[in-house]
Amino acid sequence: MLAKVRHALALRISKFPTTLLVKTGISPNALTIFGFATILVVAWVLSTGRFLLGGFLVLLTASLDFLDGALARATGRSTKFGAFLDSSLDRYSDAALFLGLLAYYASKGSSYYQIVLIGAALTGSLATSYTRARAEALGVKGEVGLFTRTERIVLLAIGLIANQMIVILWIIAVLSNFTALQRIYHVWRQSGGK
Numbered sequence: 453m454l455a456k457v458r459h460a461l462a463l464r465i466s467k468f469p470t471t472l473l474v475k476t477g478i479s480p481n482a483l484t485i486f487g488f489a490t491i492l493v494v495a496w497v498l499s500t501g502r503f504l505l506g507g508f509l510v511l512l513t514a515s516l517d518f519l520d521g522a523l524a525r526a527t528g529r530s531t532k533f534g535a536f537l538d539s540s541l542d543r544y545s546d547a548a549l550f551l552g553l554l555a556y557y558a559s560k561g562s563s564y565y566q567i568v569l570i571g572a573a574l575t576g577s578l579a580t581s582y583t584r585a586r587a588e589a590l591g592v593k594g595e596v597g598l599f600t601r602t603e604r605i606v607l608l609a610i611g612l613i614a615n616q617m618i619v620i621l622w623i624i625a626v627l628s629n630f631t632a633l634q635r636i637y638h639v640w641r642q643s644g645g646k
Contacts, residue, residue: 478523479529480520480523480524480527480529480530480534481520481533481534481537483516483519483520483523484520484534484537484538484541485537485541486516487513487516487517487519487520487541487545488541488544488545490509490512490513490516491513491544491545491548491549492548493509494506494509494510494513494548494549494552495548495549495551495552496552497509497552498549498552498553498555498556498612499551499552499553499555499556499559500556501556501560503612503613503615503617504612504613504615506552506612507608507609507610507611507612507613507614508609508613510549510605510608510609510612511606511609514605514606514609517538517542517545517605520534520538539581539585542581542601543578543581543582546574546577546578546581546601546604547574547578549608550570550573550574550577551574553570553617553621554567554570554571554574557570566618566621569618569621569622569625570621572621572625572629573621573624573625573628575629576624576625576626576627576628576629576630576631576632577601577604577624577628579628579629579632580597580599580600580601580604580628580629580631580632580635581601582632583632583635583636583639584635586639587635587638587639590639590643592638592639592642592643593638593642594635594638594639596634596635596638597630597631597632597634597635597638598627598630598631598634599624599627599628599630599631600631603627604624604628607620607623607624608620608624
């Protein structure tokens, strides 16, 4: 149910910007690569500790992430490679943001548990995405669970803007790993445990 609401909202929000992008002639893959390049800049901003700016940039760059797919559909240029490229660079984007945070906290001599917490949030984020992709490769619907990438990115931006990263990292670490376990359980049930 939540997935349907997210998709409907994304289609509605992306309609106007997609119309403008169609007129530019930019390819969906070029937009995907540009979006990833902007995430690398955001990761650098996070590594410097400018969390307020980083939070707003995360929201801005996240909007580019769903526009490439909308552009591909609007121009009839949806391809298997384009979907693969987008999905792959999404994983690198997630990693880059957490590594930016890790670089900042490590440079400030943060405690061991804070560094491990960032690692747990990163692991959960990657595991959530991987379990969906692997489930779908097996022919099982993989977009189940409580805490998808959209929620992670929005929550990360809120944490940065509100300067409450430790609390938000706890939430991301717990809920993203829980969602990965939900997806594992879902595939187990759908496959009859075989």
